[in-house]
Amino acid sequence: MPCTVELNRQDDKFQAWQNGYADWQEARNLALAADAAVLGTCGAAVYTAGGFGFTAAACLAAVTALAIAVARNDTALDKLYTAKDAYGLAVRRYDDCLARCRPAAG
Amino acid sequence: MTGLSALPLELFPPFTSTATVKIAAANAAEETFRSLLVARSWDLLHAHSATLAGHAAALLAHAQARAHLVARQTPALAERDAGLAQAFAALAADRSAGATALRDAVLAQATAQLGDAAAAQALLDALLAGNHPLFEARAAERSAAVAEVDVVGTACVQLAVLSHRAAGESALHKAYDVTRDQGVGPDRPADLQVLRDEADGLRSLHDDAVGALFAHLDTEDDRDGFADLAVALAARIEARGPVAAMLVGSYLALLSRRPDVQGSLAEHRAALDVVELVERLRVVHAYSWLVRTELVGPDAGRWYSHERRRTDARTQPSLVVTGQSLAVQELVDGTGAEGDLVTVEGVVDALAIDDDPSPPKFSTFCDIVDLASGGSLRVRAHMFSLLNNGLQDGAFTRLTGFVRRSAPWAGPVGLDVDRVDLTDLARQSWYDDMTARLRPHVLLRPDGMSMFFTPPVRTE
DSSP states (O other), rough: OTTTHHHHHHHHHHHHHHHHHHHHHHHHHHHHHHHHHHHHHHHHGSSSSSOOOOOHHHHHHHHHHHHHHHHHHHHHHHHHHHHHHHHHHHHHHHHHHHHHOOOOOO | OOOOOGGGGGSSSSTTTTHHHHHHHHHHHHHHHHHOOOOOOOOHHHHHHHHHHHHHHHHHHHHHHHHHHHHHHHHHHHHHHHHHHHHHHHHHHHHHHHHHHHHHHHHHHHHHSOOOOOHHHHHHHHHHHOOOOGOOOOHHHHHHHHHHHHHHHHHHHHHHHHHHHHHHHHHHHHHHHHHHHTTTOOOHHHHHHHHHHHHHHOOOOOOOOHHHHHHHHHHHHHHHHHHHHHHHHHHHHHHHHHHHHHHHHHHHHHHHHSSOOOTTTTHHHHHHHHHHHHHHHHHHHHHHHHHHHHEEEEEEEHHHHHHHTTTTTBBBBOOOOEEEEEOHHHHHHTTTTTTTTEEEEEEEEEEEEEEEETTEEEEEEEEEETTTTOOOOEEEEETTTTTTTTTTOOOOEEEEEEEEOOOOOOOTTTEEEEEHHHHHHHTHHHHHHHHTTTTTTOSSGGGGGGEEOOOOOOOO
8 A cells, every 4th residue: 555654654653742732731731720820829910011020928838839830831732842843843744645645547 | 839920731631642642633534535536435535535524624723722821921921031031131140159159059059860960060051041942932942842833733734635535436336336336317408418517617616716815915915804705605616516526526427428429529628628727626615725724823923924025926817838739630731840839639548557668667548539520639748647547448628739750659640648847937926926835736637638528438
């Protein structure tokens, strides 16, 4: 079958992208949970420019936890982008092969 | 919760994580297309066209929703980034004992959470300096959406293109088979006019579509209008293409009922015109879908701006050269000097891959038989396989090549098929640029071989 090599490579790269996507979703969900904790502890004013200061230790602790979660989310995103680029290249090669694929001689 | 505007709707079921699920399903459908096409399962391929179109629609809807949601979040995220940055800037500037205690508390908590004192110090430094990802939520969300829409959009274009191709391929080949099975034919003189009318209609559609797209980019600055134009053109091509393919499939079957193909140059030429225009319209169709997907993404403005600039230094028409049109017999009779670029038409015969003495590589060789005179000409595709590109004995082709009068493989006269370098032409021609960029989805000239050809016509 034509394009099988390209298809297998696309499948491998898709798997890596899918895994990267799942890891990012997990990191993102943790960041969102930390975000909710910040809102619960500090109040919505923490996300409003103008006048807010970290006067409460509990609020700052929640924000620190959020910063750590956001940094991990950022790392997961970087890995996802790398996997996405590799997958995109494999897709391009498979699509390219499929574009030249013709019916078998009848 | 802080209200509807802050809810992460893109994470809510069933939208949650469905990008990978939708892409996986699209990939499976793409694989089914390949199997059905190669196996010549025309009925199933026809039915599968609707499945492919459904995937394209779902992917487009996903891209639209993702882009819309991130746009909706942007103001809130920007304010949040600014608010946090301002609070940490104030903490950094505050030299009071209370602020020092707060900074020490951050360091202690980060050390405990990260288990690494140096990393904790780096985190605190970054927060106080205002260069931590915490202050870039808006940019992070946007780039994540751009990356996702890129993957989803590419798949969307591919599935839309395959859907249209599945409809066209199945229509052409099924019509050929059914017409052959019915035992009708051969063709009648009036049939030729039907094909010519169809070719005229397709040519108008093609030229109007290309002209409208170029003119819009060149003279207007209306993103929504350009998207509307793309939607309309895609719909018109999707409506017309399969019918044209069916017509030419039936006509080729009628031609196959002739006892001899000789004397049917005009008929084969009309059939090839329709085939070529159907293929060219597939490029325009793919471009229309590319426009649709690119204009929904968070980067739509930048993409449109770049797209408009592509018309600045490019002319609209293709710059692919075709040389002088000659009959095979004219070449045999001595017209055309060594190295001249010419275009000939004829039926493919004796197609094979063979040793090529100079340089020692394999090349494709075939004879092109003139349907007006019966004369034939040897053709070489230097170091390329025309068989892999779908060419078969019995196909009618129109090809452009260089005259060879002293090559060992050429006999008295032969043609080396020209190789179109779209990468070079794309710098000057908008049409060639469009064709080059869409190569992964629609390949107008596989391997750059300067030729178009019909499916084979098997005569009685």
